[in-house]
Amino acid sequence: MRIVVENVGKTFTDSKKSEVTALENINFAIENQEFVVLVGPSGCGKSTLLNIVGGLLSPSEGQVYFEGTLGKEPNLGIVFQEIALFPWRTVFENVVYGLEERGVSKKEREEKGKYYIDMVGLTGFENAYPKQLSGGMKQRAGIARALSVEPDLLLMDEPFSALDAQTRTIMQEELLTIWDRTRLSTLYVTHNIQEAVYLADRVIVLSRHPGRIKSVIKIDLPKIGRDEEKYRSQFEQYSNEIWNLIRHDAQEALKEA
Numbered sequence: 001m002r003i004v005v006e007n008v009g010k011t012f013t014d015s016k017k018s019e020v021t022a023l024e025n026i027n028f029a030i031e032n033q034e035f036v037v038l039v040g041p042s043g044c045g046k047s048t049l050l051n052i053v054g055g056l057l058s059p060s061e062g063q064v065y066f067e068g069t070l071g072k073e074p075n076l077g078i079v080f081q082e083i084a085l086f087p088w089r090t091v092f093e094n095v096v097y098g099l100e101e102r103g104v105s106k107k108e109r110e111e112k113g114k115y116y117i118d119m120v121g122l123t124g125f126e127n128a129y130p131k132q133l134s135g136g137m138k139q140r141a142g143i144a145r146a147l148s149v150e151p152d153l154l155l156m157d158e159p160f161s162a163l164d165a166q167t168r169t170i171m172q173e174e175l176l177t178i179w180d181r182t183r184l185s186t187l188y189v190t191h192n193i194q195e196a197v198y199l200a201d202r203v204i205v206l207s208r209h210p211g212r213i214k215s216v217i218k219i220d221l222p223k224i225g226r227d228e229e230k231y232r233s234q235f236e237q238y239s240n241e242i243w244n245l246i247r248h249d250a251q252e253a254l255k256e257a
């Protein structure tokens, strides 16, 4: 599905009653089956923008269109950094939660639950409870839950940033494999430049205070296998280009931290 973000702005009123412009004049589209990554320093409005696209926050200005929904609510799959799995539900019960909410039949829930649990590599853990799972496994369950509703758009907000470096690398690889099978339009937020270059069809770089689109960079590398030696210099060029766009803002963000 194609999603259009048009003239979106967001102003918050902070605790001292002064206005903070988190986002200003944001325009972009996510094409059907496209993987778009939002990248930028702390406080540039990445999460605010993702939450607006996901309908969790309303914009102060502008709008978000889901093309072809004909007035129906779009189906969204959302994965956050901290996966809020229900502790009293098993992996399977967590994964099919969204399907239950939508009144999907037991037979279909069984089929889809099994299918997406298999897709994220959790077969054998269907009856485990969240407290029995590692961080990476919880994240897998969260991804399966988001996928099970077969969303029009997958939204991911720093889904792997709480994981250790090795697990994170494995999850990034697996996410690409999953994306290859599902071809979902995806909006992914990260502050990690390598992750952005590894995953994205296009990277949208945001600047801060106010959050504006600074640049849009198409990553012209094959979707799978970008980490191969033969692409190393192009990969580094993209990473350097993005870092040069962000560097100043990131230094400013540090001073305020």
Ligand SMILES: Nc1ncnc2c1ncn2[C@@H]1O[C@H](COP(=O)(O)OP(=O)(O)OP(=O)(O)O)[C@@H](O)[C@H]1O
Residues within 6 Å of the ligand: 012, 013, 014, 020, 021, 022, 040, 041, 042, 043, 044, 045, 046, 047, 048, 049, 191
């Ligand atoms: N509910 C809120 N009330 C007031 N200000 C807010 C609120 N939510 C976000 N902001 C402000 O809006 C700006 C953007 O915040 P946001 O969390 O979207 O940035 P971010 O790029 O996701 O940052 P990070 O990478 O640190 O999570 C920041 O200046 C933040 O302080």
